[in-house]
Amino acid sequence: MDFFHFLTFDFSFPVWVILASALFFFTIQLVYYLLIYRVPYLYERKRDKRPHDSGTLPPVSVIIASKNESENLARFLPAILDQDYPDFEVIVVNMGSTDETDMVLKTLSLKYSHLYYTYVPAEAEDVNMKKLALTIGIKAANHDLLLFTEAYCEPASDRWIREFAAEFVKGNEIVLGFCKLKMAKHIAMRKFILYDNMIQGLKYLSLAILGKPFMGIGRNLAYKKEIFFEEKGYSSVLNIDEGEDDLFINRIARKNRVGVVVSPESMTQSDVVDNFLTWRALKHKYLYTKQFYKGGSSLIFGFETFSKYLFYLSVIAGIVYGVYVGNLPAVVLLLLLLIIRFAVQLFVLGKSSRMLDAGKYHLDLLFFDLFQPFNNFKFWKYANKRKKLKK
Structure with missing residues (x-):
């Protein structure tokens, strides 16, 4: 040739x-x-970054369901309790912990008067214990705006609550955020796990910004209390293991106005993924509930x-x-x-x-x-x- x-x-x-x-x-x-x-990058770039007047910000209830997370509560709960926000409370629901959770909460409540804690009844069934715990926390909340995270998560800044509340001021009824992973460099497949977490975040945040919300993560999301009761709580997902965050948002998001926060100050962060097996367990929960999503996502x-x-x-x-x-x-x-x-x-x-x-x-x-x-x-x-x- x-x-x-x-x-x-x-x-x-x-x-x-x-x-x-x-x-x-x-x-x-x-x-x-x-x-x-x-879309999320452009959204954050164009966002109005002027601070809101504290007088216009509504009161917020932060709700955390926890089981045998005493070490994480001791590490991360102070960062939530010390938020730069004029009016908020933190409610921790203890799901039958057998570790030092009760002692940690009692100690912190002596310092922080806006920390409240309660318990899940001992006879509660294991399958829906997380849903029951969150329901108890929601009913105990004194404020209409509910902000959710996990005991193993920490706000990335002291303006975390403020960033979410600002979205409700705009008229939103649900607000979705992102949780970044903090991982030691020696963890196997670290870069891939970070990539996977980023892609998942970009998917649900992008479609929410584009007006097609389909999920949220319990590590960083908020909605109005009235919506929870209008939807009869978790009744629509009660027959499915897990799903108190992504599936619940999937069921209600299209009926309500959804906002998104992707600023560095609005994120939570977690070092819960300390090895490949932990990450796999978290992925299993998400991928199992994903098959029950409604809509075109x-x-x-x-x-x-x-x-x-x-x-x-x-x-x-x-x-x-x-x-x-x-x-x-x-x-x-x-x-x-x-x-x-x-x-x-x-x-x-x-x-x-x-x-x-x-x-x-x-x-x-x-x-x-x-x-x-x-x-x-x-x-x-x-x-x-x-x-x-x-x-």
Whole structure:
């Protein structure tokens, strides 16, 4: 094969099909990254950052359900109790802890008069204990605005409550936030776990900003007390294990006005993921409840995954075929599409990762991009298998 023949563009049907397919799925991928995944970054960039007058901010009740979390409560609860906010209370519901939780709460209540704690009845069933605990906390709350987090989470700043309350002032009835992970560098698959947490956050935050909310996380979300009772509590998700956060928000979000906070001050942070097994357990809970989501979120992001793999497949097939038939222009064009997509992905996720404190990514982004859907599918199968065995 001479050099000039190698440079000749082959207008054969297979080449056109491969190039058209690659370009089609390339375009879809750009739409996802530029018009969906980039939304939280642009939203935060354009947000009005002028501080609200304390006199206009409504009172807030922070609610935490805790079981055998005495160490975490001792570490993180003071950061919540010391928030820079004019009027708030913190309610901790003890779910039958057998550790030093009661002592920690009693000690802290001597210092903080706005800390209250109560208990779940000893005869409560284990399956819905978390839902019952939160219901008890909600009923005990003195204020209409309810802000939720976990005992193993810490506010990233002393303005955490203030950032959420400002969204309610705008007329929102539900407010969704983000929880970043603080992980030691020696933890296996650390960068991938941070990437996975970031992508999950970008998905639900983006669609919420675009007016299509579909979930929230119990580590950082808020809603009005009246909504809880209008929806008859957790009755719509009572027959499903877990789901007191993501599934509950999935059921009620489309009926109410939803706000989003992604400022650094509004985030919570957690070092709960201290090894791969802990992260897997958390992922199992999320992936199990995800299959019960209503709305089109699964189709939206399922199509993103579908188009991504078909793009990669088209590029690889085209390069192999192009080399085989000696079509260098086709090979160069496909490589160019691959490089442009990666550059856009790196740009969008790079901005988002800095905002969400999710690490830095380079060529490893390609591996994470390909591996994450397989990992989620594997975890989802395992989670469903475990649930069936328990039954």
